[in-house]
Amino acid sequence: MGLRFAGRRFPCTVGQGGIVADKREGDGGTPKGVHRIVGMMYRPDRMARPSPWAEPIRPGDLWSDASGEPDYNLLVSRPYAHSHEVMRRGDPLYDLVLITDWNWPEAEPGRGSCIFLHQWRRPGYPTAGCVAFRPDHLRWIAARVAPGARLIVRAQP
Numbered sequence: 750m751g752l753r754f755a756g757r758r759f760p761c762t763v764g765q766g767g768i769v770a771d772k773r774e775g776d777g778g779t780p781k782g783v784h785r786i787v788g789m790m791y792r793p794d795r796m797a798r799p800s801p802w803a804e805p806i807r808p809g810d811l812w813s814d815a816s817g818e819p820d821y822n823l824l825v826s827r828p829y830a831h832s833h834e835v836m837r838r839g840d841p842l843y844d845l846v847l848i849t850d851w852n853w854p855e856a857e858p859g860r861g862s863c864i865f866l867h868q869w870r871r872p873g874y875p876t877a878g879c880v881a882f883r884p885d886h887l888r889w890i891a892a893r894v895a896p897g898a899r900l901i902v903r904a905q906p
Contacts, residue, residue: 765875788848822856
């Protein structure tokens, strides 16, 4: 069905595990529910700042997906000995990332981490649980979205 925002509908992809009511770390599911946009990060070496509130992704930025660690589901920096996502990737998937409040800021171990809105690999290709978009659509949304905007994820009818 896609994402509705500012009177438009955008095609998107979700996690390989589908839309799930009981999200768990590593299940590939996109959690059902109402989530808030709480942050925006971008690659300043690859694009202009998409919004005044966007923060740059720096070399060494990581996102902890180490369930049970105190910094689980938080931005961390190298060196980091625990499981994590690299934010400054070689591919363009995380050139622009909108961060949701899924299991954040007080993360419950095992409930899943880093549900982002980011660029897709290609149409229909699933994510590891995030919501992914065509690059130009993601930039259009990022330029207009405000902190606290709702992301409502519903199961397909």
